[in-house]
Amino acid sequence: MPATPPTEDEEPNAPAQHRKIPRLDGHGRTMIAVTVVCVCLAAATLVASALDLVGPAHDAGATAGRAAPVYQDPAQPVPARVADLLGRMTLEDKLGQLAQVDRAALTSPQDIAAYRIGSVLSGGGSAPADNSPTGWADMYDGFQSAAQATPLGIPIIYGIDAVHGHNNVRGATIFPHNIGLGATRDAGLVQAVGRATAEEVAGTGIDWTFAPCVCVARDDRWGRTYESFGEQAEIPTAMTSIIGGLQGGDLGGPTSILATAKHYVGDGGTSGGRDQGNTEISEAELRAVHLPPFQAAISQGVGSIMVSFSSWNGQKLHSHGRLLTDLLKGELGFTGFVVSDWAGIDQIDGQRGFTGAEIATAINSGIDMVMVPTDYRQFLQLLRNEVDASRIPIERIDDANRRILTKKFELGLFERRFTDRALTPTVGNQAHRDLARDAVRRSQVLLKNEGKVLPLAKGGGKIFVAGKSADDIGLQSGGWTISWQGSAGNITPGTTILQGIRKTVGSGATVTYNRDGTGIDSSYRAAIAVVGETPYAEGQGDRTGAMGLDSADLRVLSRLRASGVPVIVVLVSGRPLDIAAQVGGWAALVAAWLPGTEGQGVADVLFGDYNPSAKLPMTWMRNVAQQPINAGDGKPALFPYGFGLSYAGRPTSPPAQTAAPAQTTPPAKTTPPAPRPPAQTTRPPQATPPAPTTRPPAPTTQAAATTQTVGTALCTFRYAVSNQWQDGFVAEMKVTAGAAPVSGWTARFEFAGDQAITNAWNATVTQSGTQVSATNQDWNTTIPAGGNATFGFQATYSGTNPPPTTATLNDTTCTAD
Missing domain, CATH: 3.40.50.1700 (Glycoside hydrolase family 3 C-terminal domain)
Structure with missing residues (x-):
């Protein structure tokens, strides 16, 4: 089917904000013209095959008597396919993979092939003239046809803000925004919402969503507060279960789409709640409050992470190599790719538009794909200049390509580049609407x-x-x-x-x-x-x-x-x-x-x-x-965090009957992900299974019982499980110092059951049998008098999952808080 052609009437001075294309298609080229384009693209593919320029396996194939290139062979390991393709790519091919363009800004679909563009997106409201599931699928297939005409036939990856359902598409199921889903405290329900959303997105051909937002909103004046699951890290961390729903048990499944954890990092903590503002906090607070959901997302195998427009203590995140490369890719071992926000590189120097220096800063800082929605020609030229001048090392370009291509192979785009029309009727189907209704009542x-x-x-x-x-x-x-x-x-x-x-x-x-x-x-x-x-x-x-x-x-x-x-x-x-x-x-x-x-x-x-629950x-x-007001800050609330009434004397509502919506593929496997090693690139880890929906996971339900000691306590501890499923859980421990500060700390506790820690953050955690030791990292060495340090971990268990009842801080016995 031909693509719906984009419009060319965008206001050139529109603000550089994330995905803001308000207009719709206008001039409507004739079907004859689009057909001619498709014929030309098909002819170009045949010419490429005749010249023995490698094309996609299912189109050009191998010449007679010659084996197909490794990258075209789905039986080969993904790293081998990536290496083979990378070795065949020209510099123009590689630079094009780093560019993401809004569909409405393309002069014509042929520019995808001409400029080797690696990704297209739909900004908010950037929809085809036929804003129906079929209209979207036709548009997507047209763009993939254009990409097919390149010598190597590298497919595009198409991104969209499906943030509460496939919300740009008329007729799609629209789920509650994240603030409502966070109120449910039900990670299993949220995973089911992700699975239903993925099915509807896949039904229009699209393979990538800029979701979930795992920000921790600390100031309700912020206009993105509803995109946050909650003001404490425990809720967004637990709700990263949605990633397992979006990406499925196998990223290559027909209804799996790539997820994006956003916006890295601290966007919910800006001073005054100002959007794209400045988060003025210590590194310890950044790590303790805003980083845990991203750590959990990485454990879930999230495929991409989007950088925040905001700054941390005055430095734009789009230029923050320490946070993007050293922390995210190094310390946390993130192996997916990092994408900028809408024209985010334009803001690095504080001036309108982008420069070669800003491009070099962003890519050298760790951004792999640049959302450059409109000025893609200028971007690619400036990018080429920076590489030619060695201001961006070719090794950095290759690393970015390797990360992007890995996800394209894992998604199966080289084998299935066009919409599976059998999935299109899932958009807005009754099973998904039933699930959404259940999510609504659970969020009240x-x-x-x-x-x-x-x-x-x-x-x-x-x-x-x-x-x-x-x-x-x-x-x-x-x-x-x-x-x-x-x-x-x-x-x-x-x-x-x-x-x-x-x-x-x-x-x-x-x-x-x-x-x-x-x-x-x-x-x-x-x-x-x-x-x-x-x-x-x-x-x-x-x-x-x-x-x-x-x-x-x-x-x-x-x-x-x-x-x-x-x-x-x-x-x-x-x-x-x-x-x-x-x-x-x-x-x-x-x-x-x-x-x-x-x-x-x-x-x-x-x-x-x-x-109501x-x-x-x-x-x-x-x-x-x-404002800002948050739990634990001592300000008297009208209704405190965690408050909610039920109807007294009435039976508790039954668990969700729609927690596993009707599927066109087998459900995600029910084993939690193992910690993801940095070198793993062949396959994403499996999705974390849903938490039981018979009771929402509440961080206080498994608080350790108090064990009093004689005299004044020198320290206290609080242990809480924020998410639990059949054989795994996520927990957090907070240790609070007494009247004297603690410099250099180790907290120790003993599990009362068969629990085994698999991944941890904010501390170096080791385990020997049932004994667990957590030691400070270099950024949270000191606990001030009366202050606290918090660390978290993911673990497995069998049988029951009882909490520890005692803990020590530097060998001093603490009482439970």
């Missing part, structure tokens, strides 16, 4: 329930529903939905919260809806106000002033309260809002976050078909002046 946090007004009875009487977010798919889905910033309205198929309410009530009940709250009187038994934020994404979502409800919402709430009817507020938002002044007048409050297309899940909680992944402020 019940914050207030005065007089047990919830759950509402389904039958009898009248219920009044009001608020701008009650009957609006766009508002309840938020940003990164169809377009980059999102929008109000009927932007994609789904069930609104109002529709869910109407489907749930019995025949004896009446539901009246008025957006503005007009028409209510005392004859109604309850009023449901669905209010909150309007859609936004990065940059435009930053809140530097007020963070309360808008005037329209406040007027609706005032009308409802004046009726004397109990008011139940459903808050649709991407973060906690400043509501302390109003909440006293509400009978009930439910934090619905940004639930996506399946609003029925909200109704399931309101009417008791599901007993979610807990706050963020501390809820009393007022905006408290």
Whole structure:
């Protein structure tokens, strides 16, 4: 099928932000012209074969009586195939692999072959004119056809922001944003969401998503707060289980796509919550708070990592060789490839646009693929100049190519470069929508329930529903939905919260809806106000002033309260809002976050078909002046981190029945990944299996019992399991010094069961039998008086998994905290 041609009407001065192409295809070339292009591309492939220029195995093949090149042979090990292909590539071939271009910026599909471009992406809203699953598949196949015309036939890898489902595609299943998934504390459910998303993405041909965001959001003013699973590292670390869903048990599977952990590192900790700002913290805090989710992602075998726009103590991450090469690729052993953010290299010197010096700085710092969305010709010329002048060593170019090509081979792109059309009907199918509905109801946090007004009875009487977010798919889905910033309205198929309410009530009940709250009187038994934020994404979502409800919402709430009817507020938002002044007048409050297309899940909680179980992944402020506010900082919260009510006297809701959505391929294997050695390039580790959904993994459920000692404790410890599955778990230990500082420390404890540590971070951890020793690293040598050090690890177990009950710090016995 021919590609849908890109437009050429992009505003040249659009801001250099991550994937922001707001326009759609416009001029619509004729089918005849596209057919001519395809014929020319096919002819070019035949000519290449005739000239014995190596082409893709399933197209040109080997000449008569001659064996196919090693790189074309899928039976060969991936490192051998990479080495063979690398040896055949010209410098132009190699430089092209480092470039990623937005689809709408390509002058024509032929530029992919002419400039040897290695990757294409769709920025937020950069969609084909036919924004349907078939339209996307046609577009993707057209671009792969163009890449096929190069002498070596190296396929492109196509990236997209599928951050809560395949959210750019009309008709796809839109899942709750990460803040809602973090509230579930259910790593198994999140892995299932990743698996469903991968199936829908693969159904349009695309093979790479810029997800998950594993940032730790520390300031709710930040416009990307909803992209974070939680304010403490424990939740984003556990939720890296989504990587196993996206990449599957085998990265080469037909419904497996490459995952991306982003944004490395510390983007959730910028001063003032400013997007692309400066994270001004110590290295110890960076490692303890922001690094663990990336360490877990690497253990999960994540294929790519995206660099943050932000700075760390004044230095842009895109230029930070110590963090990108020494720490990420060296210390942590990351063997995938590092991709820049949208035009991220442009910001290194603080001036508009990019220079050869910025290109050299970024690539020498460790960036392997540069997202240079529009000016790809200039980029490739400047890159060539830097290599020719030896300012970028050819060894660095080869290393970047080796990392990128490895993933292309592991994904099977050389053998299956076009869309499997049998997968296209998975986009938005009922099994995935059922899973999304379950994710929605598991993400609802019940914050207030005065007089047990919830759950509402389904039958009898009248219920009044009001608020701008009650009957609006766009508002309840938020940003990164169809377009980059999102929008109000009927932007994609789904069930609104109002529709869910109407489907749930019995025949004896009446539901009246008025957006503005007009028409209510005392004859109604309850009023449901669905209010909150309007859609936004990065940059435009930053809140530097007020963070309360808008005037329209406040007027609706005032009308409802004046009726004397109990008011139940459903808050649709991407973060906690400043509501302390109003909440006293509400009978009930439910934090619905940004639930996506399946609003029925909200109704399931309101009417008791599901007993709410979610807990706050963020501390809820009393007022905006408290920002930033996080657990443990001593600031009094309106609702603390981890808070969430359930319906008393009602049975606990059953585990998810849709935790393993209908699949077109076998499910991921249920063994956790072994620690990934730096040299491993032939195959990604298998996905971490889902955590049990009978109980969400909570870090406090396995805290060690206190063992008191005589006199004043000189140190304390806290041990917590943040994620657990059938035969493995992730745990964290915090040791706190007493009245005197500790310089150079070793913490020791003994496992009470058959546990074996396989991977650790923030300390050098060794194990002999059941005895475990954790020693400081060079950046966290000293624990100040009353201060603490935290380290984490992944481990296996058999039988039960009891926590240690005692620990020592430098041979001094500590009490449990």
